[in-house]
Amino acid sequence: AQTVTQSQPEMSVQEAETVTLSCTYDTSENNYYLFWYKQPPSRQMILVIRQEAYKQQNATENRFSVNFQKAAKSFSLKISDSQLGDTAMYFCAFMSFGGAQKLVFGQGTRLTINP
């Protein structure tokens, strides 16, 4: 079974700073997807960024980028020029290729952006 580990329960940075959230995972599969989801306080979970394991290039979405290290099974999220609206719980998640497409989540990192 796959497992996802986020070792940083909480992080706090000042607005406009860059912050990196860590995630490691364990799987014996070669093809899979990795995600970062954002869950703002009392709001819906939304997808931040996605990485396909077969792609060597790291995914980027505006201020959000990932550092995907397949051999090390590491998948960190970098948020540049952080904004107050980035305050949220961030979950790293794994999905096998094909099949039921079930998401396996990490424990989450509570990120606070301070003014």
Place this chain on the structure above:
Amino acid sequence: EADIYQTPRYLVIGTGKKITLECSQTMGHDKMYWYQQDPGMELHLIHYSYGVNSTEKGDLSSESTVSRIRTEHFPLTLESARPSHTSQYLCASSSLAGVSYNEQFFGPGTRLTVL
């Protein structure tokens, strides 16, 4: 935000009551999912469905049951609520179209408290 709705948003109920948590989506998605999330913790998949008349158990054992009579509707029922059922329940949906990955869209969640 995604067109997936959950009602009620908050529910406080006594032990032994039967409850149904509603989830509906207007995106025509075939796949639907129920996740359970304790406060500040990761999400665990408890049920999913590929389409009408399809229901499957998730990775986390749950005393709840689900049904899928209509594509847009995926209710979750607890026949006899207990304090151990206190949690947040998140519904999600995704399309079956395509051969690889389809994004899961999440509802706002129902926060259930059983006294």
